[in-house]
Amino acid sequence: MLRMSPFAIATLPTSRICHLRSPPNLMLPIRCSSAASAPSLISTRSKAVQFDLKTYWTSLMVQINQKLDEAIPVQFPPLIYEAMRYSVLAKGAKRAPPVMCISACELLGGSRLAAFPTACALEMVHAASLIHDDLPCMDDSPSRRGQPSNHTIYGDDMAILAGDALFPLGFRHIVSHTPSDLVPEAYLLRVIAEIARAVGSTGMAAGQFLDLEGGPNAIGFIQEKKFGEMGELSAVCGGLLAGAEDDEIERLRRYGRAVGVLYALVDDILEERSKAEEGDDREKKGKSYVKIYGVEKAVELAEELRAKAKEELDGFEKYGSRVFPLYSFVDYAIDRSFSVAGATD
Secondary structure (H helix, E strand, O other): OOOOOOOOOOOOOOOOEEOOOOOOOOOOOEEOOHHHHOHHHHHHHHHHHOOOHHHHHHHHHHHHHHHHHHHOOOOOOHHHHHHHHHHHOOOOOOOHHHHHHHHHHHHOOOOHHHHHHHHHHHHHHHHHHHHHHHOOOOOOOOEEOOEEOHHHHHHHHHHHHHHHHHHHHHHHHHHHHOOOOOOOHHHHHHHHHHHHHHHOOOOHHHHHHHHHHOOHHHHHHHHHHHHHHHHHHHHHHHHHHOOOOHHHHHHHHHHHHHHHHHHHHHHHHHHHHHHHHHOOOOOOOOOOHHHHHOHHHHHHHHHHHHHHHHHHHHHHHHHHHHHHHHHHHHHHHHHOOOOOOOOOO
């Protein structure tokens, strides 16, 4: 019998632990930071609330979309490239992974120009994972971002090939387009290794496997791997490009993982509430925390994840306003206080 690890949120080294009420086999205790009440941290958090995330995000999206368009020109055989472009350049994409990568890089003093190639690669990886997740043999989703899924347009065979092609294209794009005068080769190697780890058999692929084969107690592991890995990867890659210290990378790792799970969790909550209002009782394939534990428990977990993500960011207070975008992402993941222009997912 397969024994699954419970969903664990990494914690800071502190002696004060508060045990929060949570379902069995899902949450480890979340540590309470005594430093979080310090006036300087309160000031940083309150100032971050005023940050104009919508303008920042929308501006970055314009640049990212242009660079993605340039990164995937139609070549031979054209049908594969058309399928790749269909998903990567989808108008409903919010570009959250590349935006988070760029924000983490800039937080630590890195250049936006240094981050763009990796940011584009992350969107390719994200698109590839969604193409494969939507397949009938996986999550069986006929639509994505308000449009037909890749396999619905191009067929299962071409969708598989498009996803397969996007993964290595992302690696190649990082190597061939990152300015060597801005990012040392050693940093790029760590970025590539990080991406390979996140999408592999112990990362996102493991999450999809358990979504198909695991029992209800595996839901924490599934969310951590299917959704937390992408958030973690985005934040960590940005830090690596900027030459972050190891302790900063670990903070970004814990932050990104919490935000990734949080975002997916809130999506499930909103979807469940929408279904209830519309009287839609259709069951979507795949597992979700909301489906197993209900909306009330999911809301509790979402607030715990928000607190955890912000606690990790408190360690970057010395960087001043450069941490504001990352703080804002956390609140946006729950509040969805605005619509990113043209984006649906």
